[in-house]
Amino acid sequence: MQLSQKIRIYPTKEQLKVLWDLSEKCRLIYNFALSDRIDNWKEQNEVSEEDRKYITYTTQQNELPEIKHKYPEYKWVYSKVLQMTLRNLDASYKSFFALWKSGDKNARPPRFKGKQYFTTLCYNQSGFDIENDIISFSHKHPSKTEISFDISHYPLKEETKKIKQVEIFTKKGKWFVSITYEFQEPKYIDNGKYQAIDLGVSNIISAVNLDGKFIQIKSRRVDLYWKNKLQEVQSKRDHCKKYSRRWKKYHLKFCRMKSKCANQLKDFQHKISKQIVENTKANTIIVGDLNVKSMAKKKKTTKSPRKNKANKTLNHSIQNTGSLGRFVQFLTYKARKIGKRVIRIDESYTTQTCAKCGVRVKRELSERDITCDCGHQMDRDLNSAVNIMIKFLMSDNLSHQPSLKEESFLRKWNGFSTTHSPKICSPAKA
Numbered sequence: 066m067q068l069s070q071k072i073r074i075y076p077t078k079e080q081l082k083v084l085w086d087l088s089e090k091c092r093l094i095y096n097f098a099l100s101d102r103i104d105n106w107k108e109q110n111e112v113s114e115e116d117r118k119y120i121t122y123t124t125q126q127n128e129l130p131e132i133k134h135k136y137p138e139y140k141w142v143y144s145k146v147l148q149m150t151l152r153n154l155d156a157s158y159k160s161f162f163a164l165w166k167s168g169d170k171n172a173r174p175p176r177f178k179g180k181q182y183f184t185t186l187c188y189n190q191s192g193f194d195i196e197n198d199i200i201s202f203s204h205k206h207p208s209k210t211e212i213s214f215d216i217s218h219y220p221l222k223e224e225t226k227k228i229k230q231v232e233i234f235t236k237k238g239k240w241f242v243s244i245t246y247e248f249q250e251p252k253y254i255d256n257g258k259y260q261a262i263d264l265g266v267s268n269i270i271s272a273v274n275l276d277g278k279f280i281q282i283k284s285r286r287v288d289l290y291w292k293n294k295l296q297e298v299q300s301k302r303d304h305c306k307k308y309s310r311r312w313k314k315y316h317l318k319f320c321r322m323k324s325k326c327a328n329q330l331k332d333f334q335h336k337i338s339k340q341i342v343e344n345t346k347a348n349t350i351i352v353g354d355l356n357v358k359s360m361a362k363k364k365k366t367t368k369s370p371r372k373n374k375a376n377k378t379l380n381h382s383i384q385n386t387g388s389l390g391r392f393v394q395f396l397t398y399k400a401r402k403i404g405k406r407v408i409r410i411d412e413s414y415t416t417q418t419c420a421k422c423g424v425r426v427k428r429e430l431s432e433r434d435i436t437c438d439c440g441h442q443m444d445r446d447l448n449s450a451v452n453i454m455i456k457f458l459m460s461d462n463l464s465h466q467p468s469l470k471e472e473s474f475l476r477k478w479n480g481f482s483t484t485h486s487p488k489i490c491s492p493a494k495a
């Protein structure tokens with residue numbers, strides 16, 4: 066599997082000048098190539114469908130030597146980097162075409178990059194070198210400034226030395242290199258132990274294993290901590306004349322606080338996902354596939370105004386912590402790194418269904434506990450976790466004959482198992 070590592074770098078003034086010059090060449094190449102493609106696309110639309118010939122990556126790459134001959138300053142850039150710029154354009158164009166062909170008329174071709182835009186310098190396979198925690202890049206800028214950075218503050222482990230690609234980019238005034246490397250992951254073996262996890266806003270993790278052992282981890286709601294502070298600065302800012310000195314001061318403060326909040330959330334997710342993946346004895350982790358977007362959208366249709374308000378705040382918090390999708394990604398790659406697997410399963414009805422008897426009742430998302438007529442009472446999220454486990458055990462994901470443990474789990478929790486509980490109205494998908 067390929068993994069990426071982002072490392073902050075601190076370019077000097079001279080290096081920045083070179084980086085921007087190199088980026089500018091790439092930006093122009095990108096824009097030229099894009100404009101060629103757009104013209105070509107318009108022309109081809111006039112031609113009958115069989116005779117259409119679109120510009121490809123290879124055509125554009127083959128034009129590079131001629132461009133370099135005519136305008137020698139393009140030789141400043143390491144040739145593979147220019148090629149990668151065209152490759153990136155090609156990739157965005159392909160995805161645009163795919164969308165367009167699938168009938169998405171809102172799809173737009175990639176856009177021209179403006180003057181302030183730093184085009185990511187992408188060194189693929191060659192043109193870079195790492196030795197003694199110094200990463201250096203090839204170029205032929207006339208200034209002869211060395212483009213090399215000390216990355217000893219983030220020493221690379223032995224496993225990260227099979228480097229495929231290095232990118233130099235900037236974000237919010239900070240500079241980074243992103244190192245993509247090949248990682249040999251241990252082979253995954255199904256050890257018969259499973260951990261089912263329900264992810265949520267207030268409890269980031271509610272989990273159950275086959276032994277019926279529950280774990281629950283509360284979310285650290287950094288967004289709530291920052292909310293009022295952010296609002297305060299924002300309102301101060303909005304009382305100033307836009308772009309005035311005071312406005313800029315508050316705006317900067319606002320941006321800094323926002324990014325701090327985002328970083329804290331990310332950090333928390335990294336820690337929790339690592340903890341969960343490493344501490345569980347299960348080699349297989351099952352998560353309910355949450356479609357965060359549709360979850361937030363669906364709730365808008367509720368009619369009662371009071372409920373609507375409750376749901377509005379809920380929508381809000383789902384979107385704010387909308388990084389749950391990212392959390393699943395963290396879980397997934399951290400699991401793969403140590404030979405475990407994350408399996409996503411459709412989580413519809415896992416909250417509504419009683420894990421004990423399988424009766425389905427519509428519940429408001431604000432209800433924290435589930436109380437069923439059968440006498441079953443449980444935390445909502447833990448109930449979902451049980452149902453996710455049941456769904457997994459009943460699904461095709463499980464190829465082997467159920468083990469004793471699995472059978473006893475299913476005997477204890479009859480929720481989704483249609484064989485055990487004919488009461489279920491219809492488990493069909495919505």
Ligand SMILES: [Zn+2]
Pocket residue numbers: 419420421422423424437438439440441
């Ligand atoms: Zn029940």
